[in-house]
Amino acid sequence: MQSAMSSTYIPTGDIRSFGSFGPAYEVGQPVHELENGDWMVEITLIETGEKAEYRLSDLLDDPEAK
DSSP states (O other), X not given: OOOGGGXXXXXXXXXXXXXXXXXXXXXXXXXXXXTTSOEEEEEEETTTOOEEEEXXXXXXXXXXXX
16 A cells, blocks of 8 residues: 655755745654645754754745755
8 A cells, every 4th residue: 555655755855944044954754744634844953953843835835045
């Protein structure tokens, strides 16, 4: 049986930023699926090393960090 995760693209290892001027973070592994089909993904803030969970749908809207 194929899981929903196998068809969901997660840009693991990408460096992105929160909007155009926000801090940079590295995209990690998926943590868990939400009831609406979205995923929570672990991210690591580049400046502090702090780990957090972030919605995949929001992450995919964020630009790659420059």
